[in-house]
Amino acid sequence: MTGDVVVSRSLRNRLAMILTGGAAVLAIVLFLVVRAYAAQIAQQGQDNILNASVSSILDAAVLRDGEVELDFPYAALSMLSTDADDRVFYAVYEDGALLSGYDGLDTQDDEAFRSMNYDGSTVRIATATRTLVGANVPRRVTVSVAQTQDALSGTLNRISTNVAVFGAGFFALATVLSFWATSTTIGQLRRLTTSVTRRGPQDLSPFTKPVPTEMGPLVGSLNNLMFRLDQSLKQSEEFIAEAAHRVRTPLATVRSYAEATFQRVENTENRDALRSMMRAIDESSRAAGQLLDHAMVTFRAENLDRIDVDLNDLLRDLVQRMTPVADMRDVDFILDAAAPAHLHGDPILLQNAFRNLIDNALKYAPADSIVTVRVQTAPDLSVSVTDQGKGFPPSEINKLADRFVRGSDTDGQIGSGLGLTIARDVAAAHGGALILSNRSEGGACATLQF
Ligand SMILES: Nc1ncnc2c1ncn2[C@@H]1O[C@H](COP(=O)(O)OP(=O)(O)OP(=O)(O)O)[C@@H](O)[C@H]1O
Ligand SMILES: [Mg+2]
Known part of the structure; x- marks a missing residue:
């Protein structure tokens, strides 16, 4: 039947793909945002030190006798030392003319911090200007301090690696979570499918177990x-x-x-x-x-109208009622019921099933023979009816319990092919089964096992 169902792409795969795809995009965005933010903070740190350095140099500038004098504070450069031994350059200008330091540190007054290429490396440069006012004309002193960015790049690389590891971890976790979420969601569908497939062919009762709203x-x-x-x-x-x-x-x-x-x-x-x-x-x-x-x-x-049924009592009563029919064929009954046998079941149905099995034994077994009804309580509760006839036709034994199926051994006996069907359905309604077999010493054995 399932061959007739047209299936499209798996819901589970679709969901898992959307969720993991979303997680991947999120992980990449997270990586880029954190990296950019880290770069900004690291740059700010370098800028602050450069600014402090520039300020301390500017503070040292004084006017003496109308000339700018600068007693260079070496701490201003030592404060810039880094693990990566970044190179530091400085330049002091007086009214735009280089007073001391490295030439070529292009100054632009309107920008406090800039990045530029100097001496083959990218440097970050901070510039500040101070106007010294003395007796004569005011003097503009401009100081620029530049530093290479090796330590900064190192820090950024470390942060990038850490963020990448974190992003990959996030992605892995999100993938696991998405698979879990998908399985849980699909699990609900699967549970419904299982409960549909597990039902017996007769069970058409409604589903009462709670299901998700969707x-x-x-x-x-x-x-x-x-x-x-x-x-x-x-x-x-x-x-x-x-x-x-x-x-x-x-x-x-x-x-x-x-x-x-x-x-x-x-x-x-x-x-x-x-x-x-x-x-x-x-x-x-x-x-x-x-x-x-x-x-x-x-x-x-x-x-089922279930009550506690004493199988021994029920069978004794049934055998007694069928004895006149048995007597007509000179058949003797043996009821072998050693231990008390109780079943929570529907007595009318059970009686009907046993009656059909005994009826078959009387019909298909030879005259002047014995029919044994045996009740067993171990390993399972079972009732078997055995006779001394020819037994079930072996090639048909698997089909005899089907509706309207009669064997080839009926020898003109009247019947409709429903007796074993009734017995099988009663067994199934009680959670049991009908087992047909032939005994090695001859004769049929029909067992209702519960
Ligand atoms: N004790 C038995 N010994 C040999 N064959 C049997 C025995 N019981 C059943 N059969 C075979 O199984 C077939 C099906 O049995 P079932 O009781 O379902 O139908 P039936 O006896 O033919 O008709 P009815 O519905 O009237 O009982 C029988 O036709 C017969 O061939
Ligand atoms: Mg029958």
Whole structure:
């Protein structure tokens, strides 16, 4: 049946792909943002020190006799020392003319901090200006301090590595979480599927277990469908039962007329015809009775009327009631019930099933033989009916319990092929099974195992 279902891409894979794809994008964005932020903070740190250095040099500048004098504070450069031994350059200008330091540190007054290329390396340069006012004209002293960025790049690389590791960890965790979330979500669907597949073919009861909100409409439609299916099945079973019932009564009347006529008729041809007629009536009557029983079993199996059944009592009673039929064929019953055997089940159904098994034993076993009904409580509770006949036809044994299936060994016995079906359905309704086998010493053995 599943071959008929058209399937598209797996929901689980789709969900997992969206979630892991999202996690990957998030991890990359996280990496870029943190790296940019770290670079900004690291740069700010270098700028602050450069600024302090420039300020301390500017502070040392004084006007003496109208000349700018600068007693260079060496701490201003030593404060810039780094682990990576970054090179430091400085330049002091007086009114735009280089007073001391390295030439070529291009100064631009309007920018306090800049990055530029100097002496083959990228340097960060800080510049500040101070105006010294003396007796004469004011003097503009400008100081620039530059530093290479090896330590900064080192720090940035370290941060980048750490952030990359963190991002990869985040991605891995998000992937695991997304698989977990996907499995949990899909698990709900799988649970529903399992509970549908685990149901017996007769079980059309609605699903009552709670399902997630999103699955509510689906389960609702499923329940609706099963309700309608159940209704139409019930209707057809009811129809069969009703039809069987209606057929049985007139059949009984026809049978009694045929029998009465049979007593009066002397012509052999007519007697043969009447005999065939009575046999056909018996067949139909049996079929109607079995159909009625089968419909009853199907009804009750859905809603078992369970009580504590003493199997020994039930079987003793049944055997007693079937003894007259057995006596007619000189068959003796042995009821082998050693230990107390109790079952929480529907006594009417159980009796029906056992009656069909005993009926078969009486029908298919030879006259003057023994039929044994054995109740066992270990390893499982079981009731078996064995006879001394030919046994089940071995090649058909697997199909005999199917509806309307009769064996090739019936030897003209009347029957409709529903007896074993009834027994099997009753066993299934009680969570058990019907097991058919042939005994090595000869004879059939039908076991209802619970
Ligand atoms: N004890 C047995 N020994 C040999 N064959 C058996 C025995 N019981 C059942 N069978 C075979 O299994 C077939 C199915 O049995 P089942 O009871 O379902 O139908 P039936 O006896 O033919 O008809 P009915 O519905 O009237 O009982 C029988 O037709 C018969 O061939
Ligand atoms: Mg039968």
